[in-house]
Amino acid sequence: MSRHLLELATARREGRPFGVTSVCSAHPTVLRAALRRASTTRRHVLIEATCNQVNHLGGYTGMTPFDFVTLVEKIAGETGLPRELLIFGGDHLGPNPWRREPSGxxxxxxxxxxxxxxxxxxxxIHIDTSMGCAGEPAALDDRTIAERAADLCKVAEATAKSLGIAPPVYVLGTEVPVPGGADHVLDVVEPTSPDAARATIAIHKEVFEAAGLSEAFGRVLAFVVQPGVEFGSENVIVYDRPKAVELAAVLRDFDSLVFEAHSTDYQPENALSALVRDGFAILKVGPGLTFAYREALYALDMIASEMIPAYGSRPLAATMERLMEDHPDEWRGHYHGDALSLKLQRHYSYSDRIRYYWHRTEAAQAVERLEAALDGKQIPEPLLRQYLPHLTVAALASPQDILIAAVDQVLMIYDSAAHQA
Incomplete structure (x- = not known):
């Protein structure tokens, strides 16, 4: 299953590049949309959990890695997706959730x-040890990052061996964008310099071989670099292909590697296609998917307010505002400005920090109330056009089908870019 990803470099080398969408989300609706699409296309689907969402202590979703696999496999079974097409990835695995603690x-x-x-x-397994811990610089040097990555790789290799299961493939790198996007307006994002990319690969190879991990390093399929794409709270930096020409050329020296592109959310299809053609074959997307989910959910909140007097005036949005005001840790420090700016960002930011709240009981109950209010109702076509003008759904589509269709619109762009590059 994960061995399928090793074909990315072969295809690039042979002039027939293809990509893979890395779906970085633990939201059940996003997962269902991705798995339903894969069930239809009969292509491999890569589902990734991040260290903050899912970890051995529960993460912000309350799920352990085993819980996450169980959830995804259950949904996959319901959508008819064969298990052999399902690939699980761990994203940013390293000290990030505990970076305020001493490194040990x-x-x-x-x-x-x-x-x-x-x-x-x-x-x-994407190993990310790029961040400093308590008392350390925010960004560490390449050798320290590589040594810490090798230590975590040893754990992964030993665990797989003790359990008698196939060892994983790896993604490494030191120039790793902040998980979830930048927290400020961006003017420009410079690609990683070719020399820096070569040095990172060389140092990791040296450190891994010295640690007795030569065989594991042979299963490194990609390095994370910055191709010059990013999104902030209110704007998106689109891939500028000429600026990344020299970085893309680095792959000519490494037949077994591709690059992994983080923060590709909100990129247009032509930019995603260009990324794949240039060797950035793994396209990670997360907030862009839950943004589409929230966008459609808020549209349904408006539609229910228009259609059903007893429903009230946008109660879902009001619930989310109360939740975020009562529990500000997930957005405070990421959003900036006066009171109005903060309110708008809480709900509509590209960074989509609201995604941290959907698993809370109050949010889940508000969504359930919205779906119950609209269940079995035929939404008039002009009303659908008013609030969901770009979505084509059947008149009697259920709220859940509408939400899945909204997420699938984003996934369709990625699918097309990955396989028609």
Missing amino acids: EALAKASEMVRAYIAAGFGK
Whole structure:
């Protein structure tokens, strides 16, 4: 299953590049949309859980890696997706959730997390040790990052061996964008310099071989670099192909590698296609999917307010505002400005920090109330056009089908870019 990803470099080398969409979300509706699409296309689907969402201590979703696999496999079974087409990935596995603790403690927890991911059946592991811990610089030097990555790789290899399961494939790198996008307006994002990319690959190879991990390094399928794409709270930096020409050329020296592109959310299809053609074959997307979900959910909140007097005036949006005001830790420090700017960002930011709240009981109940209010109702076509003008759905589509269709519109763009590059 995860071995399918090793074909990315072969295809690039042979002049027939294809890509894979890395769906980085733990939201059930996003997962259902991705798995339903894969069931239809009969292509492999890569589902990734991030260290903050899912870890051995529960993460912000309350799920362990085993819980996450169980959820995804259940949905896959309901959509008719064969298990052999399902690939599980762990994203940003490292000390990030505990970076405010001393490095020894944070890395010990990261080791336990990696062990749990491998034991749960994750076959693609992105090791991210790029961040400093308590008392350290925010960004570490390449050698320290590589040494810490090798330590986590040893844990993964030993766990797989002890359980008698196939060892994972890996993604490494030091120039890793902030998970979830930038927290400020961006003017420009420079691609990683070719020399820096070559140096990162060389240092990791040297460190891994010195640690007795030559065979594991042979299963490194990609390095994370910055191709010059990013999104902030209110704007998106689109891929500028000429600026990344020299970076893309680095892959000519490494037949077994591709690059992994993070923060590709909100890129237009032509930009995603260009990324794949240039060797950035793994396209990670997360907030862009839950943004589409929230967008459609808020549209349905408006539609129900228009159609059903007893429903009230946008109660779902009001519930989310109360939740975010009462529990500000997930957005405070990421959004900036006066009171109105903060309110708008809480709900509509490209960074989509609202995604951290959908799993809360109050949010889930508000969504259930909205779906119950609209269930079995035929939404007039002009009303659908008013609030969901770009979505084509049947007149009697259920709220859940409408939400899945909204997410699938984004996934369709990625699918097309990945396989028609």
